[in-house]
Amino acid sequence: MKILMLSATFPYPPTRGGTPIRTFNLLKYLSQRHPVTLVTQRSEDVTDEEIEQLGEYVDKLVIFPRPESEQTKTGTGAKIQRFGEFLLEGTPPSVRSIYSEAMQNWIDEWVNAGKCEAITCEHSVNEIFVRPEWKHQLKTVVDVHSSVYGTIRQQLQTHTAEKPLRDRLNLPLLYRYEKRYCSKFSAIVVTTPEDRQQLIAFNPKARFETVPNGVDLDQFPPRRQDPGGHRLIFVGTMDYIANIDAARYFSLEVFPKLKQRYPDATLALAGARPVPSVLELTKIPGIEVTGRVPSMAEYLHQATVCIVPMRIGFGIKNKTLEAMAAGVPVVGSNSGLEGLAVDGPNVPLRALRANTVEEYIDAISRLFEDAQLRQKLSDQGRTLIETEYTWERAGQRYEQVLLA
Incomplete structure (x- = not known):
C-alpha cells in the first residue's frame, strides 16, 4: 500500500518525545x-544531519519550511483578529499556524x-x-493524540x-471544529478507550480504532538492581502545561509533607526546557531540576520510585510506559495511568x-519501606x-487500520 504521511511536526529524533x-x-x-x-x-x-537520518526511513521525504506563526503577535488587536478568524472560518489559530499553501498544493x-x-495525519x-472528498477515493486516517476540546474543557473544570x-x-468553537474534522476521515485512531469516549460524541458513526503508544525496549532496559533509598523522579518536557502543573502540584503540596516523614527524600524533575515556574522549585530542599539529560533510562534507574502526578491531559503517557519498561515502580494518578x-x-x-x-504519601511510603x-x-x-506496549505491536495495529 502506498502511504502518504502528514506531520507538520518534524518527527526526528524520537528522543524529542x-x-x-x-x-x-x-x-x-x-x-x-x-x-x-x-x-x-x-x-x-x-x-541537516537529522533530515538526512530521517530520510533513511522513508521512500520519499518532502520538507517545507515552517510558516511564520501569527500567534506570536501580541496585543489586543492581534488577539481579537485571531478570535474573529476562528469564529468565521471555524479553524483554531493553532491549526492555521501550520498551514502552508505550498505544502497544500504539493x-x-x-x-x-x-x-x-x-x-495518515499524524496529530x-x-x-x-x-x-473532505478524498475519503471517497482513498483511505484517510487521523491519528488523534488527544481531543483539544476535551483538554481545554478539563483545564477549565x-x-x-x-x-x-x-x-x-x-x-464552543472547538466543539464545532472537532465535530467538523472528525467527519472527514475513513478512520479515527486514538491512544486509549478514554480518548475514544472523548471523540465519539463528534461522530458516533465514525470508525474508531485504539492504537496505544509503545516503548523502545532497547532504549529502556530494566534496571539491574533496586537502588533503595528515598529518591523520586518525575519525567517530562517541562514547558508543557500538564507537566508544569504536575511538577508544581507534587513539589508544593506533596513533597514537603513526604519530606517530614523521610528527611533525606529527593525529587528529580527530569526533562527538557524547564520554564521559570519549574526552575524555581529548586528552592525547595531536595528538589533538582535537571533539564535535558543524556539518557533518561539511566536517570530512571537511579530512582526508587517514579511519580506520574498528572492532573490534566488525556491519552496514554509515554513517561509511564518508559518508567515501567525501565523496571521502576510507578505511583500515578488516574490521568497518569x-x-x-x-x-x-x-x-x-x-x-x-x-x-x-x-494517597501519594501512603503509596510512596509503602514502596520506600517494602523492597518486595x-x-x-x-x-x-x-x-x-x-x-502489550512495544512499538512493534503498535505498528501492527496501525497497519491493520490502514489495510482494513
Whole structure:
C-alpha cells in the first residue's frame, strides 16, 4: 500500500518525545512493509544531519519550511483578529499556524495523480491539509493524540487553564471544529478507550480504532538492581502545561509533607526546557531540576520510585510506559495511568494509584519501606510493556487500520 504521511511536526529524533516519538515509530514500522512518503515541516532547530537520518526511513521525504506563526503577535488587536478568524472560518489559530499553501498544493498534486492509496495525519492539526472528498477515493486516517476540546474543557473544570477567559470563549468553537474534522476521515485512531469516549460524541458513526503508544525496549532496559533509598523522579518536557502543573502540584503540596516523614527524600524533575515556574522549585530542599539529560533510562534507574502526578491531559503517557519498561515502580494518578490495566480485580498489580496528597504519601511510603513490593511492581510492570506496549505491536495495529 502506498502511504502518504502528514506531520507538520518534524518527527526526528524520537528522543524529542511527545508527537515525534509516536510519529517516528509508527513511520518506522510501516516503511519496512510499505512505500511511505512523508510530508513534514522544518523548524529552526532541525539540523541537516537529522533530515538526512530521517530520510533513511522513508521512500520519499518532502520538507517545507515552517510558516511564520501569527500567534506570536501580541496585543489586543492581534488577539481579537485571531478570535474573529476562528469564529468565521471555524479553524483554531493553532491549526492555521501550520498551514502552508505550498505544502497544500504539493499534497493536492500527489493525491490527484493517484500516487497514494492512504493518507495518515499524524496529530489532528494536520487535518487541515485533507480535503473532505478524498475519503471517497482513498483511505484517510487521523491519528488523534488527544481531543483539544476535551483538554481545554478539563483545564477549565480543574482551574488549571493558563487563559481561562480566552478558553471559555473558544470552547464552543472547538466543539464545532472537532465535530467538523472528525467527519472527514475513513478512520479515527486514538491512544486509549478514554480518548475514544472523548471523540465519539463528534461522530458516533465514525470508525474508531485504539492504537496505544509503545516503548523502545532497547532504549529502556530494566534496571539491574533496586537502588533503595528515598529518591523520586518525575519525567517530562517541562514547558508543557500538564507537566508544569504536575511538577508544581507534587513539589508544593506533596513533597514537603513526604519530606517530614523521610528527611533525606529527593525529587528529580527530569526533562527538557524547564520554564521559570519549574526552575524555581529548586528552592525547595531536595528538589533538582535537571533539564535535558543524556539518557533518561539511566536517570530512571537511579530512582526508587517514579511519580506520574498528572492532573490534566488525556491519552496514554509515554513517561509511564518508559518508567515501567525501565523496571521502576510507578505511583500515578488516574490521568497518569490512563489506558493501562495496572490494578483491580483479576489484574496483576503493576503500579500504585494516587489522586490526593494523602494517597501519594501512603503509596510512596509503602514502596520506600517494602523492597518486595518494589520488585513486584518492577517485574510486573516490565512484563506488561513487553507484551502489550512495544512499538512493534503498535505498528501492527496501525497497519491493520490502514489495510482494513
